[in-house]
Amino acid sequence: MIELRMGNIPEIPLLWSLRTRAVRQLCASHYSPEQIEVWSESPPPESYLRLFATHCALVAEENGQPLGYGILDRQTGELIALFVEPAQAGRGIGKRLMEGLEAMAADEHFPQLYLYSSLNAADFYRAMGFVAVRDEAYEHPSGITLRSLYMERTMPGDSVH
Incomplete structure (x- = not known):
């Protein structure tokens, strides 16, 4: 059974490795090999320390194995990341993570969420x-520019006070 839990600072390298596999395998259909190479070689952003320390990261796991993670900035309402292990794509892990992140957003009373989506x-x-x-x-921190979509979602009325 897939369970959600808060992410911890010591597991950032492991989760970043999962993210790198996802970028290399799942994003390659929409971005050039050169973009994928630079994107996947970038290190975790420094903001991850703050985001993990302030309980903004959720990890989806099964039998103790991380299957994906998502990060919601609790200060801004921005969905920073949502990555699923490529071999596990299609199992509903992303949806479970999104539900958990939306619950966090409801706790913070955000009227809407926003994100920058890869294509x-x-x-x-x-x-x-x-x-x-x-x-x-x-403008990716690695110095490349990636075409993306700025997306928004209004939260249900009963979650906003």
Whole structure:
């Protein structure tokens, strides 16, 4: 059974490795090999320390094995990351993570969530209720520019006070 739990700072390297596999395998259909190479070689951002320390990261696991993770910035309402182990894609792990992140957002009383979606993930986010607002050139910390979609989702009225 897939369970969700808070992520911990010591597991950032393990989760970043999962993210790198996801970028290399799942994003390659929408980005050039050069972009994938630079993107996948970048180190974890320094903000991960703050985000993990302030309980913004959820890990989906089964039998103690991480299957994916998601991060919601509890200060801004931005969905920072959502990655699933490529071999586990299609099992509903992303949906479970999104439900957990939405519960966190409801706890914070955010009226809406927003994110910058890679092109390959846009259909998933649409299925989760996000709407593409604009096409965006995302300036990745590695120095490359990636085409992305800025997306928003209004939270249900009963979660906002």
